[in-house]
Amino acid sequence: MRRHTQSVNIGGVFLGSEYPVRLQSMVNTDTMNTKATVAQAIRIVEAGGDYVRITAPGVREAEQLAVIKKELNRRGYRVPLIADIHFNPKAAETAARLVEKVRINPGNYFDKRTIMPQEYSESEYTAELERMHERILPLIAICKEYGTAVRIGSNHGSLSNRIVHRYGDAPKGMVESVMEFLRIFEAEQFRQVVISMKASNVRVMIDATRLLVAQMEQEQMNYPVHLGVTEAGDGEDGRIKSALGIGTLLLDGIGDTIRVSLTEAPENELPVAKKIVQYVNRKANPIFPTGETEGEIVWKQENFRSSAGKPVVVLKREYQDTDAEDVCVKAACDFGAHLLNGIGDGILVATPALNPPEKGTEIALALLQACRLRMSKTEYISCPSCGRTLFDLQTTVARIKEKTSHLKGLKIAVMGCIVNGPGEMADADYGYVGAGEGKVTLYRRREVMKSNIPEGNAVEELINLIKNNGDWKEMPTIHL
Ligand code: SF4
Incomplete structure (x- = not known):
C-alpha cells in the first residue's frame, strides 16, 4: 500500500x-x-x-x-x-x-x-x-x-x-x-x-x-x-x-x-x-486471468548446510520474457528486498526464453553485485551527465570499460564535472572527473592524483595510476 x-x-x-x-x-x-x-x-x-x-x-x-x-x-x-x-x-x-x-x-x-x-x-x-x-x-x-x-x-x-x-x-x-x-x-x-x-x-x-x-x-x-x-x-x-x-x-x-x-x-x-x-x-495488485499463473520466488532449502550448520536457502524464479531488460527489472524487484534484508544464500534467475538462456546467470551476478553481496566484475559508477559535462561521457565510459572490465571488484567512477563529481562518487576506488574543456582530473578514493591532464591521454593515465597503486592485473589471454 x-x-x-x-x-x-x-x-x-x-x-x-x-x-x-x-x-x-x-x-x-x-x-x-x-x-x-x-x-x-x-x-x-x-x-x-x-x-x-x-x-x-x-x-x-x-x-x-x-x-x-x-x-x-x-x-x-x-x-x-x-x-x-x-x-x-x-x-x-x-x-x-x-x-x-x-x-x-x-x-x-x-x-x-x-x-x-x-x-x-x-x-x-x-x-x-x-x-x-x-x-x-x-x-x-x-x-x-x-x-x-x-x-x-x-x-x-x-x-x-x-x-x-x-x-x-x-x-x-x-x-x-x-x-x-x-x-x-x-x-x-x-x-x-x-x-x-x-x-x-x-x-x-x-x-x-x-x-x-x-x-x-x-x-x-x-x-x-x-x-x-x-x-x-x-x-x-x-x-x-x-x-x-x-x-x-x-x-x-x-x-x-x-x-x-x-x-x-x-x-x-x-x-x-x-x-x-x-x-x-x-x-x-495481482490479477490473474483464468488459467494464468503468476510465478513467485521459490524458496528452495538445499540438502546441505553452511559452515555455521544452517540449511542453505536458494531463491529461484523463472521468467518467460524474451527481452533481457524486462528480466533485469523484474528480477531486481523480485529478489531485491530479500537479498538486501539478508535472506537467501544463493539465487537462480531462470530465463529459458532469452537468447542465450544462460543470460539469467549474468543477470543474477549483476544483481548480487548491485546488492554488494558478491563482486564478480568491475564496478562502474558513472553520472548521467548534464549541462555541466564538457566531454562525451558515454564514449569515455565505453573506452574505460574496454580497458578495465577484467579488474574484478575495483570501483571506478566516471563523472562529468569537478563541481559535484568528486563528492558524489563517494565510495569509488578511482575517479575520472571532467575538470574543464578538454581536461580531466584523476582521483584515488577522494585524493587528487593528477589534475587537469589533457583528455586525450586521460584513459592511459588512469590505467597507469591503477598500475602504480598495485591494483592492476593483466587481461587474461583467450586462446582460440
Ligand atoms: S556529476 Fe556533474 S556532470 Fe555529472 S550529473 Fe552531476 S552535476 Fe552533472
Whole structure:
C-alpha cells in the first residue's frame, strides 16, 4: 500500500500518494543551447516524462530557463520544468520565478566546503543553522509568491561539513541534512516540498530513504518522496541498480516520483522507469486471468548446510520474457528486498526464453553485485551527465570499460564535472572527473592524483595510476 503523503502542485501536474507515480528525467545538454535543450526535453516528454529537469549552474542559465520554457510552450509542450541547483542560492531564486520546481542540494546550497573536515562546537552548529534559516528565506518567499515547489535532494557524498562532523557520512547524515531544511520550511509554513535521498550505493539509498520516512513520521510530516539511484551507470548494470533501489522502495509503499539515472540518452530512462512502476503495480495488485499463473520466488532449502550448520536457502524464479531488460527489472524487484534484508544464500534467475538462456546467470551476478553481496566484475559508477559535462561521457565510459572490465571488484567512477563529481562518487576506488574543456582530473578514493591532464591521454593515465597503486592485473589471454 502506498504511504500516504500530502500533494504537491508542480505546474498543475500534482505529485503525491493521491496521484500515479510520476516519471521524470533530466536533459544533459548545455542549458544555454536552447535548440538542443528543447529538442531533448521534447524527447523526454514523448517517452513519457511528466517533468523535465534542467541544470542551472548560475544566474545566466537560470534566466535561460524562461527562453526554453517559452519555446517549449510555442511548440505545444507545457511540461513542468525543474531547475537543478548546486552551490548557488541566487540561481535558485532566479529560477524559482521562472519554472515550476527548484531542486536544491542541502549539502551545498550555502556550504561550499563539502570535503574539508572541520570541527563544530555546539554553539557554532546552532549559529550555522540560524544563518541557514536567514539565507533560505528569500527562496521561500519567492516560491510562495510564484507557486513554485522545491525538492530538497540530499546526495550521499555531498553532505555539508557540519552534517558529516555530527552524524557521519552515512544515511543518518543524509536524513538530518534534509530534516534541517524541512524544519525551517515548516516553521515558515511552506509545504510545497518533495524530498530525495540519492546514492550510487543502492543499500545506502534504500537505508537513507527508509530512515527519512521514519523520521518524517516521527515529526508528523508526510512529504512526497522522489526516488533514484544516482550514478547507476549504463546498460544492464544501470538498469538493475535502478530497479533494485527504486523497485524495493516502491514495494515498501514509498515513492511518488522516480528518475532512472543512466549514462545514456535521457529518453532511454523513461521506458525503464515505466517498466519498474508497472511491475511494482502488478505485484502489489495481482490479477490473474483464468488459467494464468503468476510465478513467485521459490524458496528452495538445499540438502546441505553452511559452515555455521544452517540449511542453505536458494531463491529461484523463472521468467518467460524474451527481452533481457524486462528480466533485469523484474528480477531486481523480485529478489531485491530479500537479498538486501539478508535472506537467501544463493539465487537462480531462470530465463529459458532469452537468447542465450544462460543470460539469467549474468543477470543474477549483476544483481548480487548491485546488492554488494558478491563482486564478480568491475564496478562502474558513472553520472548521467548534464549541462555541466564538457566531454562525451558515454564514449569515455565505453573506452574505460574496454580497458578495465577484467579488474574484478575495483570501483571506478566516471563523472562529468569537478563541481559535484568528486563528492558524489563517494565510495569509488578511482575517479575520472571532467575538470574543464578538454581536461580531466584523476582521483584515488577522494585524493587528487593528477589534475587537469589533457583528455586525450586521460584513459592511459588512469590505467597507469591503477598500475602504480598495485591494483592492476593483466587481461587474461583467450586462446582460440
Ligand atoms: S556529476 Fe555529472 S550529473 Fe552531476 S552535476 Fe556533474 S556532470 Fe552533472
